[in-house]
Amino acid sequence: xxxxxxxxxxxxxxxxxxxxxxxxxxxxxxxxxxxxxxxxxxxxxxxxxxxxxxxxxxxxxxxxxxxxxxxxxxxxxxxxxxxxxxxxxxxxxxxxxxxxxxxxxxxxxxxxxxxxxxxxxxxxxxxxxxxxxxxxxxxxxxxxxxxxxxxxxxxxxxxxxxxxxxxxxxxxxxxxxxxxxxxxxxxxxxxxxxxxxxxxxxxxxxxxxxxxxxxxxxxxxxxxxxxxxxxxxxxxxxxxxxxxxxxxxxxxxxxxxxxxxxxxxxxxxxxxxxxxxxxxxxxxxxxxxxxxxxxxxxxxxxxxxxxxxxxxxxxxxxxxxxxxxxxxxxxxxxxxxxxxxxxxxxxxxxxxxxxxxxxxxxxxxxxxxxxxxxxxxxxxxxxxxxxxxxxx
Numbered sequence: 001x002x003x004x005x006x007x008x009x010x011x012x013x014x015x016x017x018x019x020x021x022x023x024x025x026x027x028x029x030x031x032x033x034x035x036x037x038x039x040x041x042x043x044x045x046x047x048x049x050x051x052x053x054x055x056x057x058x059x060x061x062x063x064x065x066x067x068x069x070x071x072x073x074x075x076x077x078x079x080x081x082x083x084x085x086x087x088x089x090x091x092x093x094x095x096x097x098x099x100x101x102x103x104x105x106x107x108x109x110x111x112x113x114x115x116x117x118x119x120x121x122x123x124x125x126x127x128x129x130x131x132x133x134x135x136x137x138x139x140x141x142x143x144x145x146x147x148x149x150x151x152x153x154x155x156x157x158x159x160x161x162x163x164x165x166x167x168x169x170x171x172x173x174x175x176x177x178x179x180x181x182x183x184x185x186x187x188x189x190x191x192x193x194x195x196x197x198x199x200x201x202x203x204x205x206x207x208x209x210x211x212x213x214x215x216x217x218x219x220x221x222x223x224x225x226x227x228x229x230x231x232x233x234x235x236x237x238x239x240x241x242x243x244x245x246x247x248x249x250x251x252x253x254x255x256x257x258x259x260x261x262x263x264x265x266x267x268x269x270x271x272x273x274x275x276x277x278x279x280x281x282x283x284x285x286x287x288x289x290x291x292x293x294x295x296x297x298x299x300x301x302x303x304x305x306x307x308x309x310x311x312x313x314x315x316x317x318x319x320x321x322x323x324x325x326x327x328x329x330x331x332x333x334x335x336x337x338x339x340x341x342x343x344x345x346x347x348x349x350x351x352x353x354x355x356x357x358x359x360x361x362x363x364x365x366x367x368x369x370x371x372x373x374x375x376x377x378x379x380x381x382x383x384x385x386x387x388x389x390x391x392x
Contacts, residue, residue, distance in 0.1 A: 011108060012139070014135075015078065018082055023223060025148060029156050032156065043095065049339070050100075052106070055331070058103055058106065074108050077103060081100035086158075110331055146239070196322050208376050212306050215365040215367075248298070260313075272369055274302055279365045279366035280362065351364050
């Protein structure tokens with residue numbers, strides 16, 4: 001693999017860290033800014049919405065820029081956003097800074113995969129893309145727990161200073177390692193994206209993605225508070241638990257692709273069913289340390305095991321229903337993942353603020369995943385009907 005790929009991996013690591021590290025810092029941020037947990041949870045939602053809606057628009061608007069110039073600009077924007085978060089004097093300023101970082105996130109992954117594929121021979125493109133996304137996975141395993149530890153030890157602002165530093169390292173790596181003569185594919189227009197969204201079959205898969213992925217975030221957004229208030233762990237232990245959770249996520253992401261290779265719908269049906277059951281189970285086990293940890297490992301595995309299957313399935317359906325816009329359909333599914341995060345964090349905030357409280361978040365998350373399961377079964381039935389019609 002060319003060394004230029006590692007510049008993309010470092011950038012993905014920085015971006016993955018800033019996206020998820022806020023989960024471990026929510027109680028600290030809420031206390032420091034004198035806001036309640038539901039309001040703090042909106043920090044997660046606003047970031048995810050920035051990725052969801054900013055990525056398609058900005059990718060279309062910046063499609064004609066040279067690729068290296070664009071990536072350097074994105075990492076500069078990322079540094080500004082995280083430095084702004086570290087310097088935020090109040091809640092509103094923090095939200096704005098997070099949106100700035102989110103814009104960089106969305107466009108980076110939209111163009112980064114294409115660049116990674118162009119850096120290698122055609123038969124190694126999948127491996128090159130996987131290497132870039134490894135930065136995101138490693139961030140969940142190491143960057144998020146470390147960032148949480150730093151935030152709890154030195155204040156949450158110190159975490160964002162560190163993440164801005166990671167962005168600076170990624171900026172330098174891109175400047176020094178990435179070639180300047182990268183090919184620039186014809187950019188997808190906003191009209192192309194609208195055409196994809198006019199397909200009912202693809203919209204159904206996007207609903208599966210948003211509900212299935214987002215269901216976990218109803219509880220995961222408030223995981224630090226749950227572990228401290230109900231399970232009885234001290235704040236410093238949360239970062240170690242996030243390492244365990246991150247390892248389970250990495251394993252789930254790896255094995256989930258193998259489960260979905262032959263029959264994505266069947267794999268997703270099993271995974272969503274198991275995910276809904278485990279989420280509901282966590283509602284009971286969260287009050288005892290050992291059962292809670294066992295359940296969290298299972299939940300971490302399942303929450304990301306569905307990601308490869310959802311991405312494979314949307315590509316398969318796009319080839320049938322929107323063959324001229326497969327890449328756009330795939331990119332919009334990434335947006336659906338982030339929309340799911342936004343919905344999950346927002347719904348979780350509503351639950352925390354309600355009379356049911358923080359302890360009800362796993363059960364509500366299980367309901368959202370159950371809706372994803374129903375959508376998956378419906379989509380599978382439509383696939384079978386279409387196959388029967390073709391063979392008749």
